[in-house]
Amino acid sequence: MKPHRVGLFLTVLSYLLVAATEPLIPNLINFALGEGFNPKTGAVGTTQYSFPIWMVPVTLIGLFALRGLFSFCGQYLLNWTISRTVMDIRAALLQTLLHADARVYTNLQPATAVSKVVSDPQQVVGLVAGSLVTILRDGLPAITLMGYLFFLNWKLTLLSLITVPGLAFVVRKVNRRVRRMGSWAYDSQLRLVTVIEDVTRAWRVVRSFDAADHERARFAERAREVQRSALKTAAANALAQPLSQLMASVGISIIVSLALLQARQTGTGVGEFAGFVTALLLMSSRLRHLSDVMQPITNALVIARGCMGMLDLPAERDTGTREIHDGRGHIQLEKVTLRYPGANRDALRGLDLEIPAGRTTALVGSSGAGKTSVVSLLLGFEHPDGGRVLFDGVPIDELTKANLRRQFAVVSQDIVLFDSSVADNIAYAQPRDDAKLEQVLRAAALWDFVQGLPEGLDTNIGANGSKLSGGQRQRVAIARALYKDAPVWIFDEATSALDTESERAVQQALEQWQGRKTLIVIAHRLSTIRRADIIQVMADGQVIERGSHDELLAAGGTYASMVQVQH
Numbered sequence: 174m175k176p177h178r179v180g181l182f183l184t185v186l187s188y189l190l191v192a193a194t195e196p197l198i199p200n201l202i203n204f205a206l207g208e209g210f211n212p213k214t215g216a217v218g219t220t221q222y223s224f225p226i227w228m229v230p231v232t233l234i235g236l237f238a239l240r241g242l243f244s245f246c247g248q249y250l251l252n253w254t255i256s257r258t259v260m261d262i263r264a265a266l267l268q269t270l271l272h273a274d275a276r277v278y279t280n281l282q283p284a285t286a287v288s289k290v291v292s293d294p295q296q297v298v299g300l301v302a303g304s305l306v307t308i309l310r311d312g313l314p315a316i317t318l319m320g321y322l323f324f325l326n327w328k329l330t331l332l333s334l335i336t337v338p339g340l341a342f343v344v345r346k347v348n349r350r351v352r353r354m355g356s357w358a359y360d361s362q363l364r365l366v367t368v369i370e371d372v373t374r375a376w377r378v379v380r381s382f383d384a385a386d387h388e389r390a391r392f393a394e395r396a397r398e399v400q401r402s403a404l405k406t407a408a409a410n411a412l413a414q415p416l417s418q419l420m421a422s423v424g425i426s427i428i429v430s431l432a433l434l435q436a437r438q439t440g441t442g443v444g445e446f447a448g449f450v451t452a453l454l455l456m457s458s459r460l461r462h463l464s465d466v467m468q469p470i471t472n473a474l475v476i477a478r479g480c481m482g483m484l485d486l487p488a489e490r491d492t493g494t495r496e497i498h499d500g501r502g503h504i505q506l507e508k509v510t511l512r513y514p515g516a517n518r519d520a521l522r523g524l525d526l527e528i529p530a531g532r533t534t535a536l537v538g539s540s541g542a543g544k545t546s547v548v549s550l551l552l553g554f555e556h557p558d559g560g561r562v563l564f565d566g567v568p569i570d571e572l573t574k575a576n577l578r579r580q581f582a583v584v585s586q587d588i589v590l591f592d593s594s595v596a597d598n599i600a601y602a603q604p605r606d607d608a609k610l611e612q613v614l615r616a617a618a619l620w621d622f623v624q625g626l627p628e629g630l631d632t633n634i635g636a637n638g639s640k641l642s643g644g645q646r647q648r649v650a651i652a653r654a655l656y657k658d659a660p661v662w663i664f665d666e667a668t669s670a671l672d673t674e675s676e677r678a679v680q681q682a683l684e685q686w687q688g689r690k691t692l693i694v695i696a697h698r699l700s701t702i703r704r705a706d707i708i709q710v711m712a713d714g715q716v717i718e719r720g721s722h723d724e725l726l727a728a729g730g731t732y733a734s735m736v737q738v739q740h
């Protein structure tokens with residue numbers, strides 16, 4: 174809330190002003206009654222009142238209007254501060270997500286991230302702000318009452334503080350339990366959220382496996398855990414008040430007994446004693462309200478720890494400073510090794526690979542050979558454990574990440590599209606140019622299809638392109654890659670869902686860029702890559718053969734047998 178401290182200060186001020194008007198009202202009535210019925214005798218024998226009657230409604234209404242205004246301002250400013258703070262926290266969380274290390278995403282469930290970025294900050298700030306209001310409303314009178322108690326009898330008041338350590342002990346114990354139970358409730362809530370994510374994301378699988386009962390049971394089991402943890406948290410919370418009241422009652426009995434004793438010995442009047450006890454009880458009632466603040470603050474802390482934990486996610490290493498402009502796309506991997514965390518073998522084992530600029534290089538090999546890992550390295554999502562990767566002769570870790578990624582346009586195995594129009598998906602994060610859109614759509618053999626759509630380029634394609642066929646989704650992704658004018662295009666199984674005719678059309682269209690772009694094609698369907706300039710055959714994290722289609726066929730090695738199998 175610090176950046177919005179002015180808002181916070183004005184909120185506090187407004188609440189203080191509301192509180193200040195409070196005693197004015199009984200005071201005013203007291204004055205009006207006192208003075209209003211007691212006329213003074215004027216100089217010439219006429220009766221005179223100290224104020225005219227019309228002043229009563231004017232002052233009273235004025236006072237209430239003022240109070241209403243302060244109260245409105247207080248609430249408005251509080252909500253202004255809350256909403257701004259929530260916005261800031263969300264923005265900070267998003268910023269972390271946008272720059273988190275690629276490996277973070279292996280374990281991060283989208284629904285968890287949604288919950289942490291969208292709902293958690295609102296809850297935390299709401300709970301904290303609510304407590305702030307209670308503190309302002311009940312804390313201030315408690316302080317004045319305390320002052321009054323000191324004024325009446327400072328020795329006894331000081332004595333009353335002996336219960337404070339006991340109270341603190343109880344509160345600490347209870348809080349620790351609330352926090353533990355709260356964390357459990359928070360985590361189980363997130364686990365519940367992921368079931369919903371699965372059910373919506375994988376609805377086809379759920380339906381086709383007739384898995385409604387299975388999902389319902391999974392949900393019920395996690396929901397039960399949420400319910401149990403919520404109940405335990407509530408029980409721990411409910412302990413706080415009776416226990417602290419018990420401690421307070423101990424304190425009050427000690428004080429009352431001591432006060433009685435003192436009164437008997439010194440003969441202090443009953444009036445002073447009654448005054449003291451009344452103020453003490455009033456204060457303890459205010460303090461009881463204050464103890465209610467602990468619960469929301471503890472809950473807020475639990476949630477805050479959950480969502481703010483995201484701020485500590487490891488950020489992507491981006492220490493490079495150099496930039497390449499007008500890159501050609503000459504890539505070298507020198508003795509590169511890569512092992513994923515938790516894996517028991519290297520995904521790439523001393524890989525040497527050269528991809529010449531302006532040519533088409535195909536990467537082939539069995540599943541798990543390491544082809545996609547090469548792409549992850551090139552884009553700087555993964556970092557080699559050994560060896561180095563050069564782009565146009567520059568080690569890629571010397572480049573800024575933004576500049577490195579500007580060199581590549583990738584169509585990956587899993588197509589990701591946005592719930593937006595065809596045009597937005599293709600000109601993603603770039604200015605829209607309709608002529609260029611037409612050019613890339615024609616190249617991706619999609620132009621006729623888009624022309625036939627009800628709103629053409631502006632037609633929405635649904636969540637992750639769900640209104641399109643598998644092949645159409647791939648072609649939109651291809652068009653998106655072509656639209657990004659990068660020196661290197663990477664097609665990782667980019668045409669696997671296309672029929673032979675569309676695939677050929679895409680390949681022919683790509684030929685117009687031949688010599689100007691470096692093309693890396695990964696494909697299992699060997700007919701896709703037979704026209705590639707160089708074919709690199711990978712197995713077990715290494716290149717085992719390289720050459721053109723004809724050369725490799727003639728060599729009669731792994732590639733030749735792969736071709737034979739596919740025929």
Ligand SMILES: Nc1ncnc2c1ncn2[C@@H]1O[C@H](COP(=O)(O)OP(=O)(O)OP(=O)(O)O)[C@@H](O)[C@H]1O
Nearest residue numbers: 279513514516520539540541542543544545546547
């Ligand atoms: N995030 C990861 N964590 C752990 N291991 C991984 C991870 N990604 C890939 N691997 C492992 O690394 C190896 C190489 O995977 P990679 O995806 O590069 O293979 P590929 O040749 O592209 O396979 P495919 O043709 O099936 O796409 C595999 O053994 C795989 O299990």
